[in-house]
Amino acid sequence: MNLVKINGVSKSYGDHQALDHIEFGIPENSVFGLLGPNGAGKTTLIRIITQIIMPDSGQVLFKEAPMLAEDVRKIGYLPEERGLYKKMKVSDQLIFLARLKGMSRPDAVASIKHWMEKLDIMDWHNKNVEDLSKGMQQKIQFIATVVHSPSLIILDEPFSGFDPVNANLIKDEILELKEKGATIIFSTHRMESVEELCDQITLIHHSKILINGAKKDIKNQYRDHTFIAEYEGEIPISDNGFEVLHTKTMDDNIIRSEVKIGATHSVNDLVDFITSKTKIVSINEKIPSINDIFISTVKPTNHE
Amino acid sequence: MNKIGLIIAREYIARVKKKSFIIMTILGPILFAGMMAIVIWSATREGDQKLIQVIDESGFFENQIENTETITYQFIQADVEETKQSLLTSDAIFGLLHIPKLDLDKPDGIKFYSTQSPGIAVEGGIEKRIKGIIEDEKLANSGLDQELIDNLRAKVDIQTINLSDTGDESESNSGIAFGVGYVSSFLLYMFIFIYGMQIMRGVTQEKTSRIIEVMIASVRPFQLMMGKIIGIAAVGLTQFVLWAVMTTALTSVTSSLIMDQQTATEQMVSQAGVDAEQIEAQNKAFDIMSITDQIDIPVILVSFLIYFLGGYLLYGALLAAIGSAVDSEADSQQFMLPITLPLIFSMMMISIVIQEPHGTMAFWLSIIPFTSPVIMMMRLPFDVPLWELALSVSLLIAGFCATTWMAGRIYRIGIFMHGTKVNYKTLAKWFVMKI
Numbered sequence: 001m002n003l004v005k006i007n008g009v010s011k012s013y014g015d016h017q018a019l020d021h022i023e024f025g026i027p028e029n030s031v032f033g034l035l036g037p038n039g040a041g042k043t044t045l046i047r048i049i050t051q052i053i054m055p056d057s058g059q060v061l062f063k064e065a066p067m068l069a070e071d072v073r074k075i076g077y078l079p080e081e082r083g084l085y086k087k088m089k090v091s092d093q094l095i096f097l098a099r100l101k102g103m104s105r106p107d108a109v110a111s112i113k114h115w116m117e118k119l120d121i122m123d124w125h126n127k128n129v130e131d132l133s134k135g136m137q138q139k140i141q142f143i144a145t146v147v148h149s150p151s152l153i154i155l156d157e158p159f160s161g162f163d164p165v166n167a168n169l170i171k172d173e174i175l176e177l178k179e180k181g182a183t184i185i186f187s188t189h190r191m192e193s194v195e196e197l198c199d200q201i202t203l204i205h206h207s208k209i210l211i212n213g214a215k216k217d218i219k220n221q222y223r224d225h226t227f228i229a230e231y232e233g234e235i236p237i238s239d240n241g242f243e244v245l246h247t248k249t250m251d252d253n254i255i256r257s258e259v260k261i262g263a264t265h266s267v268n269d270l271v272d273f274i275t276s277k278t279k280i281v282s283i284n285e286k287i288p289s290i291n292d293i294f295i296s297t298v299k300p301t302n303h304e
Numbered sequence: 305m306n307k308i309g310l311i312i313a314r315e316y317i318a319r320v321k322k323k324s325f326i327i328m329t330i331l332g333p334i335l336f337a338g339m340m341a342i343v344i345w346s347a348t349r350e351g352d353q354k355l356i357q358v359i360d361e362s363g364f365f366e367n368q369i370e371n372t373e374t375i376t377y378q379f380i381q382a383d384v385e386e387t388k389q390s391l392l393t394s395d396a397i398f399g400l401l402h403i404p405k406l407d408l409d410k411p412d413g414i415k416f417y418s419t420q421s422p423g424i425a426v427e428g429g430i431e432k433r434i435k436g437i438i439e440d441e442k443l444a445n446s447g448l449d450q451e452l453i454d455n456l457r458a459k460v461d462i463q464t465i466n467l468s469d470t471g472d473e474s475e476s477n478s479g480i481a482f483g484v485g486y487v488s489s490f491l492l493y494m495f496i497f498i499y500g501m502q503i504m505r506g507v508t509q510e511k512t513s514r515i516i517e518v519m520i521a522s523v524r525p526f527q528l529m530m531g532k533i534i535g536i537a538a539v540g541l542t543q544f545v546l547w548a549v550m551t552t553a554l555t556s557v558t559s560s561l562i563m564d565q566q567t568a569t570e571q572m573v574s575q576a577g578v579d580a581e582q583i584e585a586q587n588k589a590f591d592i593m594s595i596t597d598q599i600d601i602p603v604i605l606v607s608f609l610i611y612f613l614g615g616y617l618l619y620g621a622l623l624a625a626i627g628s629a630v631d632s633e634a635d636s637q638q639f640m641l642p643i644t645l646p647l648i649f650s651m652m653m654i655s656i657v658i659q660e661p662h663g664t665m666a667f668w669l670s671i672i673p674f675t676s677p678v679i680m681m682m683r684l685p686f687d688v689p690l691w692e693l694a695l696s697v698s699l700l701i702a703g704f705c706a707t708t709w710m711a712g713r714i715y716r717i718g719i720f721m722h723g724t725k726v727n728y729k730t731l732a733k734w735f736v737m738k739i
Contacts, residue, residue, distance in 0.1 A: 013737075050521040053739045077521040081722075083514035088318060096314050100307055100522040144518060 002064070003028040003152060003183045004049065009058035011044055018044040020207040021058070026185060026200065031178055033198035033215070033290075034187040037298050040204045042187050043080065046154055049185070050077050062152075073102045076150035080157045080187070082141050086130040090121075090140055093129060094147065101148040108147065115143040119169065134161045142170060146177065153177060154185045159193060171197065191291035201290070203297060210297050215290070222288040222296075225261045230254055230281035231274050240273055241265045254281055307523050308531045315506070315535025320542060329543050333550045340487075354398035354426070357391075359384055362406040364441055369433050375426065377401075388417055398422075401430060408445070411438055481685035482658055488608055489681035493651050495612055496677065497644070499540040500619045504636060506532055507627030507715075516719050525716035529628075530708075533620050537613060544612070548605075607684055607693070614700035615677030618707050619647065625711035628718030629726045629734075646674035654682050661686035671696050673703030710735065 002025035011019040019041045026032045036042050047053045049060055051072050060067045062074075085093055091112065098108035116122045119139045124132060129140070138161040146153060155174070159167045174197060178184055186198060194201065194215075201218055203211040211218055226245065229237075234255055238244045242265065246258040261270055267283070274280045288296075319325055354375045359382060360366055369377045375398075380387070387400050399418030406413070416422065416430060443453050507529070510516045519528065626639045650669060657666040661683050670680040670688070676696045680688070717734035724730060 014733075052520050072521060075521065077518075079514070079517040079521075081514045082518050083516075084518070085318070085515055086513065096310065097518065097522070099310050100519060102522075141518065 001028050002026055003062070004067075004185075005061040005064070006045070006049075007059050007061060009045070009048060009055045009060065011041075011048065011053070011055050017207050019048075019055070019204075022204070022207075022209055023058075024202050024209060024212050026183060028183050029178065029181055030199040031174065031184045031186055031197045033194045033201040034185055034204070035194065035201060035290075035294060036204035041207045042204060043156070045204070046077070046079075046156060046185070046187065050075055050154065073148070074151045076101075076145040076148065076153045078141060078145040078153075078155045078158055080160075084129045084137060084140060087128055089125075090127055090129060090132070091125040094140065094144055097144040098147045103148050111147050111149070112143065115147060118173075119143065135163060135166050138162055139166070139170075142173070146173075150182065152183050152185070154187075156187045157189070158186070159188070159190060191289065191294060194290050198290075203294065205298050211293070218293065219287055219290075222293050223285070224288075225267075226286040227259050227261065227267060227270060227283055228256065228286050229259055229270065229274060229283045230256045232279045232281065235274065235277040237270075237273065242270060242273070258286065308527050308534070311523065311528060311531025312535040312538065315532055316538045316542075319502075319536065319539045325539065325543070329546050330550075332543070333547050333554060336547075337551075337554065355396060356399050356401055356430075357387060357397055358401045358403065359387065360403045362403050364406065364408075365403055365434070365437055368437050369430075372429065375429065391417060391419060403434075406438075408438060408442055484604065484685040485658075485682040486654065488604060488684070489654060489678045490651075492608065492612055492615065492681050493647060493678050495540055495544065496615045496619055496647060499536050499616055500623045502536050502539075503533055503620045504623040504627035505633060506536065507624050507719075508630060508633055508636065511628060511719050511722075512631060520719070525719060526712045529621075529624050529712060529715045533617065533624060533708075536620070537616055540612070540616065541609070544609075604681075604684055608681060610697055611677040611681055611700070614673075614697065614704055617704035618673055618677075618700065619643065621704060621708040621711035625714040625718065625731075628715040629721070629731060631722060635726070647678065650675035650678040653679065657682050662688075667692065671699060673700045676700055 004026040006022050006024050006026075009019055009022045010017075022041075022045060034042055034045070044053070048055050049067075051067065051069065062068075062071045088096075094112045094116075095105065095108050098112065099105065103111070113122075116125055119142070121136055121139055124136060129137060132140070142158065145155070153174075158170060158174070162170060171193065174184060174186075186194070188194060198215050201211065201213065201215050202209055213221075230250070232253060232255070237257060237259060241262045243260040243262070244257050245260055248256045250256050259270060261267060267285070271280065271283060274283075352374065356375055356377050358365065358369065358377050358379045360379060366379055371377055384400075384402050391397055391400055399416055399422060402415045402417065404413045411434075414434065416427070440453075444450075448456075510528075510532075516528070523531075622643050626636050626643065629639070630636045653665070653669055653675070657663075657669065657679055660666055666679065666683055669675045670683050670692070676699070680693070680696050684693075713735045714731055716739060717737055718726075721734075
């Protein structure tokens with residue numbers, strides 16, 4: 001079931017079309033990657049989901065019913081550009097933000113305590129935000145996003161400002177939240193974390209959806225029968241229905257070639273050919289990374 | 305607690321806990337009292353001693369011009385040009401008054417030379433004295449005898465009585481009314497300015513620190529804006545109430561001290577017959593205190609609160625809109641002037657309003673919402689008709705509803721806009737934009 005369904009949403013600012021008939025669903029209990037180059041319309045779409053702005057046409061469904069104002073309470077939103085009151089104590093600030101989301105004071109205090117202990121910043125609860133390092137402030141903001149146990153969590157570049165150790169910590173928390181039943185919309189330019197975390201992906205470019213679907217389906221779709229073969233000694237692979245895209249000589253006279261197989265051949269033919277000539281070391285299919293897909297999809301139109 | 309309530313509470317607590325607020329609240333009345341003391345002291349203190357030389361060629365004035373407490377007139381027989389020269393080199397002599405041979409019916413050609421501008425008080429004083437002497441001379445020449453002349457002179461001290469519809473007659477005192485009006489309108493101006501600026505600064509800070517992006521998913525922009533405006537208003541009111549309480553406490557302490565002194569002097573009088581003049585001076589001080597009873601203090605206080613809130617909301621909303629539109633305080637300058645201009649203008653118009661508290665100018669300025677808070681506070685001690693007050697307050701309420709609505713429309717867009725070059729055209733575009 002889709003937790004959120006975007007139904008033909010369009011939005012324009014004056015002459016600028018920010019979103020053009022966007023339509024997709026976000027399955028419940030998944031990590032959903034919302035991708036796209038800068039200015040593609042991601043933030044506009046997120047703001048429409050969080051009801052900060054209204055679409056010109058189309059609608060957002062939450063649990064298969066038009067989204068209502070009170071549904072926003074079930075959303076935790078971590079914006080890309082985020083800040084805190086610098087002169088306010090960490091605990092006061094979190095309580096304030098939690099109560100704005102409709103929590104009672106005791107509930108807020110309990111949940112904040114739980115999260116601060118979990119993220120190991122309990123010692124800082126009585127400090128002013130300005131005394132905290134950037135990474136610690138990001139942790140506070142992460143807590144502010146999830147403090148009210150939202151069923152939909154929207155994270156816009158959640159790892160910015162984190163060192164690798166803390167980035168991993170947050171990554172684990174995201175996966176744990178998903179395990180506990182939350183649905184996560186994840187918007188980032190770090191393709192390796194998309195690769196790692198996302199189940200579903202939508203790529204928006206120039207206010208339109210270019211790619212949408214399950215990560216593994218998309219990756220399958222972008223496979224182009226290219227294999228990476230490693231073997232000993234130089235052999236003529238091309239001319240036999242194989243196209244060599246790239247060849248490199250490694251240590252110990254090992255040759256590494258990127259080979260594209262034509263429609264009439266299969267990978268077995270390639271293996272047979274190599275083994276008939278020399279000793280094969282390894283052969284693997286080159287699966288396109290999300291990064292490759294992103295760049296190959298976005299690049300051609302970028303020069304407009 | 306609803307969301308606006310939470311925002312108001314946060315805004316209020318954060319500001320009231322600030323050191324600067326606590327210091328200003330304690331120092332405010334002391335500084336203000338000190339300022340007033342300096343004004344009163346310099347208004348009543350005697351000026352520097354001045355020596356004015358007089359060359360009298362007419363012969364009417366010889367030794368007739370009486371010295372005052374600060375000015376000594378010295379009659380000399382000398383050449384005007386030479387004396388003028390010596391004036392340049394001497395610091396001891398303030399000026400030279402040259403009276404040529406005069407036709408009493410047409411006394412032209414009297415000149416006053418001095419190295420520095422004499423000031424209105426000195427010039428007026430000399431003119432008044434010369435005029436008096438010439439009049440005396442003319443009266444004497446007319447053949448009236450001195451006794452009759454003395455009889456003709458009248459010393460008048462007008463006692464102004466205000467008639468009210470109820471038929472009460474109350475003694476009015478323009479001086480006291482002026483003082484009360486001036487202090488309250490100045491305070492109002494200061495409060496609107498200081499707290500209005502705080503709104504603007506607060507909004508810009510929330511925008512640039514991006515905390516607004518974090519909150520905006522949980523709160524409507526309008527709630528955020530109103531929460532801030534009301535929260536800061538509460539801070540202003542707290543400060544005002546604390547000041548009022550502290551000032552009352554201060555005055556009651558001082559007046560009880562005076563009271564003690566009074567009874568002590570009375571005892572001294574009964575015992576030793578102390579100079580009656582001294583007692584009279586003391587009694588006069590008491591008169592001033594009793595006159596404050598004639599000004600309707602509760603009406604002034606309630607009106608102050610209404611006009612503070614009204615004026616503050618009117619200007620505060622506009623300043624919030626500016627705060628949301630700009631990326632830094634420095635950028636706000638170009639928008640500040642047109643908004644604060646009516647406020648500054650009303651401060652400038654006070655002197656005109658005082659001259660004619662019920663004139664057409666005063667009436668309209670106290671009705672138009674942008675100037676009414678300051679001007680009406682100035683007019684109030686001069687007994688403003690109730691219907692004028694009601695009209696002025698209703699228009700002020702309508703005014704701030706309008707500015708709040710306008711500001712809300714700019715604010716909801718402005719807080720998300722970074723790095724845009726903002727001018728009036730952009731603001732107008734945001735105003736009509738749908739979200």
